[in-house]
Amino acid sequence: xxxxxLLCGVGSAVESVWQKxxxxxxxxxxxxxxxxxxxxxxxxxIRNRLAANGILVPSPEEMIETLEKQKxxxxxxxxxxxxxxxxxxxxxxxxxxxxxxxxxxxxxETAKNVILEKLCAEYPAEEKRHILFILHGSKISCPxxxxxxxxxxxxxxxxxxxxxxxxxxxxxxxxxxILLVPVMIAAGRHAVRDIVGELxxxxxxxxxxxxxxxxxxxVREWFVPVITGLIRxxx
Numbered sequence: 001x002x003x004x005x006l007l008c009g010v011g012s013a014v015e016s017v018w019q020k021x022x023x024x025x026x027x028x029x030x031x032x033x034x035x036x037x038x039x040x041x042x043x044x045x046i047r048n049r050l051a052a053n054g055i056l057v058p059s060p061e062e063m064i065e066t067l068e069k070q071k072x073x074x075x076x077x078x079x080x081x082x083x084x085x086x087x088x089x090x091x092x093x094x095x096x097x098x099x100x101x102x103x104x105x106x107x108x109e110t111a112k113n114v115i116l117e118k119l120c121a122e123y124p125a126e127e128k129r130h131i132l133f134i135l136h137g138s139k140i141s142c143p144x145x146x147x148x149x150x151x152x153x154x155x156x157x158x159x160x161x162x163x164x165x166x167x168x169x170x171x172x173x174x175x176x177x178i179l180l181v182p183v184m185i186a187a188g189r190h191a192v193r194d195i196v197g198e199l200x201x202x203x204x205x206x207x208x209x210x211x212x213x214x215x216x217x218x219v220r221e222w223f224v225p226v227i228t229g230l231i232r233x234x235x
Contacts (some may be wrong), residue, residue, distance in 0.1 A: 002034045004072045005029065005231060008060045008090050009079035011041030012188035013049035018057075021186040021218040025227070032228040038063055042086050060093050068097075070099070076101035077231050079185055079218075081135065083107065102234040106146065112231045116150055118222050119181065125158045128176040133183045134195060137163040147183075164194050166203070177209040186216040 007026060012018055020038050027214065030037045041047050041062040047057050058066070060076070076094045080087050082104050087092050096102035123131050133147070141207050147162050160169045163184075172180045180199060182191045196212045203210035 001071050001073045002036075004038060004067055004074055005033060006040060006060065006063055006067070006074050006076045007037055007079050008040050008042060008076060010043050010086055011046035011057065012186045013046045013053065014188045015050070015053055017186050017188040017216075018050060018055060021216055022057075023190075025218050025222055025224065028224045029227060029231075037188075038067070038167070040183070042090060057154055060090055064093070064097055064099070074172055075231070075235055077227070077234070078102060079227075080104050081106045081183070081185065081195075084136075085190060094112050098155070098234070102231060105227070105230060108230050108233065110225050114222070114226050115183075115217065116147065116154065118220070119183070120151075120154055120156055120159065121177065122220075123159075123181065124158055125156065126177075128174055129158065129177045129179060130171045130178040130181045131156075131159045131181060132169070133159060133161045133181050134199075135161065135163045135183045137165060171208075175208065176212070178203050180210065182213065182216060184216050185218050187214050188216075191216070 007022075007029065009022065012021065026037050026039045039057060040060040041050075041057045042060060050057055064074060064076075072116070074097075076090065076099050078087055078090055078101070080090075087104055091101060106115070121132065135147070151159060153160070157172070160171070162169055180195050180203075182195060184191065191212065191214050194228065196214065200210040200212060
């Protein structure tokens with residue numbers, strides 16, 4: 001039987017993000033793994049929004065059915081950073097079909113450490129600037145706490161972590177500028193609406209200069225090797 005990798009994420013309803021993030025990952029991972037990779041989105045809302053613009057992205061269930069009809073062995077890799085409701089639904093789907101599946105990206109120690117090291121290298125310490133890494137929240141796990149512990153050995157007191165919709169951390173005395181960095185697969189609607197639209201004005205009202213990096217992890221050149229390694233370790 002042939003083999004394939006099913007890449008499953010929540011998705012993004014922004015057409016440009018679909019092209020630059022998800023199609024990019026699918027193409028580059030197919031090259032790096034030497035196996036066909038296929039993308040599926042868990043969010044029906046996002047799939048419907050894309051379909052309205054003529055972009056058809058299957059659900060995990062639909063893509064699994066298609067690949068099974070082609071007599072393909074499937075490995076399901078979540079493109080999700082942490083354990084949460086979407087991961088648990090995807091896990092249940094894979095288990096119901098007896099399919100092997102991977103762990104969330106930040107649950108892999110190697111992947112987590114590489115991501116942190118690369119992000120820290122992108123944003124070296126600057127006087128009077130503080131960096132805020134922002135993650136999606138989860139009702140099941142606390143990815144920010146795990147990342148915070150992993151950040152300690154890197155000795156970056158100029159970096160804090162939080163999740164969307166949580167209270168902002170206290171910033172060190174003397175801080176004038178806050179750089180907001182989404183730690184997300186794609187910087188789509190949440191980055192624009194919640195970070196640029198809400199957090200930036202809030203920080204400015206507190207007297208800080210605020211700037212957002214509107215860029216997700218997937219567009220960085222080092223991210224594909226991270227996911228390639230994760231999948232190879234998981235299979």
